[in-house]
Amino acid sequence: MIQPYKVEEVKKIKERLQNTKAIVLINYKGVNIEEVDELRNRMRNAGVDYFVSKNTFIKIALNELGISELDEKLIGPTAIAATGLDEIAPARELAKFKKEITKDKDFPTFKIGYVSGEVMSSEQLHQLSKLPGKEVLISMVLQGFNAPIVGLVGVLQGIIRKFVNTVDAVAKQKSEQK
Numbered sequence: 001m002i003q004p005y006k007v008e009e010v011k012k013i014k015e016r017l018q019n020t021k022a023i024v025l026i027n028y029k030g031v032n033i034e035e036v037d038e039l040r041n042r043m044r045n046a047g048v049d050y051f052v053s054k055n056t057f058i059k060i061a062l063n064e065l066g067i068s069e070l071d072e073k074l075i076g077p078t079a080i081a082a083t084g085l086d087e088i089a090p091a092r093e094l095a096k097f098k099k100e101i102t103k104d105k106d107f108p109t110f111k112i113g114y115v116s117g118e119v120m121s122s123e124q125l126h127q128l129s130k131l132p133g134k135e136v137l138i139s140m141v142l143q144g145f146n147a148p149i150v151g152l153v154g155v156l157q158g159i160i161r162k163f164v165n166t167v168d169a170v171a172k173q174k175s176e177q178k
Helices: 004-017 033-045 055-064 089-102 122-128 134-177
Strands: 022-027 049-052 079-083 109-115 118-120
Touching: 004 055, 004 079, 022 089, 033 049, 033 089, 079 089, 089 109, 089 122, 109 122, 118 122
Parallel strands: none
Antiparallel strands: 022 079, 022 109, 049 079, 109 118
16 A cells, blocks of 8 residues: 555655756765755755655656656666756756865766756766856847947947048138138
8 A cells, every 4th residue: 555655755746846947866975964955055046956855756756747768867866956947057056066065076976867858968967067057148149149239330330430530620621721
């Protein structure tokens, strides 16, 4: 007989993962309590839901959401980092955490990810973590759109400036002739 607390746990995980754009499975083996607290705080500040649960509960919840591609990586210690905001945030925050806190250690590591409906390997997640945030990418695109307009304004200002200087020179020349 299935115990009610197990059904409730799967339901909670499913609710947490329901409207996410990115789900990253993380192997947290070797990370001590202080480091886990620091990672959890960093994830929370970045808008990422970070939690640990039993692999069987995670698997059932993901399968109920129609995601079965992650099943093979649900072995050993597994934490989940999920977000509905910035798809890059879980990977970026884990990479920053490894660089700043655990430094030369080989943990924690990416297991696999599910980002915008695509399965991503640990190598792909590592590459994804190098991208700037969503706001920065949007501003870069907007700057690209804005560049031709700024160039046109500069050219037009140059033409107007030359015209004004020419009219001013003619006016000075006529005033000197009088």
